[in-house]
Amino acid sequence: MSLVVPPDLLGAALEWLRGLDGVRPERAGELLSDLRGRYPEVRMRLLWQREAATGEYHYDLLFPSPEGSVSLAFAPDRVIPWPLRGGQRSGEQLVLRVNGVDMTMERAVSVLDVLWEDTGLARRLMNAALVEEALATRHTDLSADRLQKAMDAFRRARGLMTPQATLRWMAERGLNHARLEEVVASEAAVAELRREVVDGRVEDFFAAHGEEFDRLRVVRLRYADPDRAAAVAARLRVGAVPPDEMEKDTDPVALAAEEMLAGVATCRMEANGRGDLVALFGAPAVDARAGQVLGPAGLPDGGFCVVRVLAVEPAVLDEVTRRLVEGRIFDDWLAEQRRHAHVEWFWGSRARTDELTTDLRA
Structure with a gap:
């Protein structure tokens, strides 16, 4: 299916991007629902990056389709033009400093040799990217009521039954309230994606694979x-x-x-x-x-x-087994996405990365 572009889409999208000057990513994501509502037949994905030197945010609006993607961006004249944003300051490459010794990102990654021996970590990284891609083209905005319900469930799942316990948990992870809401909204969006993937498939899957859940x-x-x-x-x-x-x-x-x-x-x-x-x-x-x-x-x-x-x-399709079946269906969906994903590794030898990619697609 080719990308169908309504005649006024690009102009409207450019004007929308101009309105993001000075807007933070969480607000930009909320505003995207308005543009999507005007063009529901067009898939859209918002990408952003922060310029470390100035704190400015740069946005790209992506229109993906099976045959390729169209990218649209706008950069105000006071900020670094988008083609130059790949240039990085040395500080952006640092992970930590211990007793005056810098640990760069390259060095940190090289320490993770376990990645080449155990594909579990690489699979989690790849799955996270695939889920993020799937969520980026969906309408996942939460109303205030749904966000509060998701927040309550999030806290219960972690035993955070009092405001004090929640604040301690946030402080241990360096989270403010806005960032916590982002985390909760992200989990809720993943749960919604999972429901979409497994909808109507549990009973048939259990009938075919019931013994696997004994x-x-x-x-x-x-x-x-x-x-x-x-x-x-x-x-x-x-x-x-x-x-x-x-x-x-x-x-x-x-x-x-x-x-x-x-x-x-x-x-x-x-x-x-x-x-x-x-x-x-x-x-x-x-x-x-x-x-x-x-x-x-x-x-x-x-x-x-x-x-x-x-x-x-022998397994019976009770609530516990149903959750296990849903997990298997979602895992199988992710495996199918991995088989068709285009993967680029930015460290490691070609032989190692090719072997790892092959394993992840198996």
């Missing part, structure tokens, strides 16, 4: 020694020990107590979603049933985990 009751043993973990997994597996020792060695509760008393393992009895176990143990957990042994599997902290499944509770 609850498995397990005995979980954690070891520091991989050899001990492997030996215990072997003892727990049916047929791994002589018949005369079978009952003793395959009783997971008795074995857990034995290992704990010996001081070589910690133990928990817990209920896990099947998806959590699949993330840890991979394919063997996909159809794990009562009596099955999973592991050992390495843990992020360097330990090793062995699990014996005690029982499987």
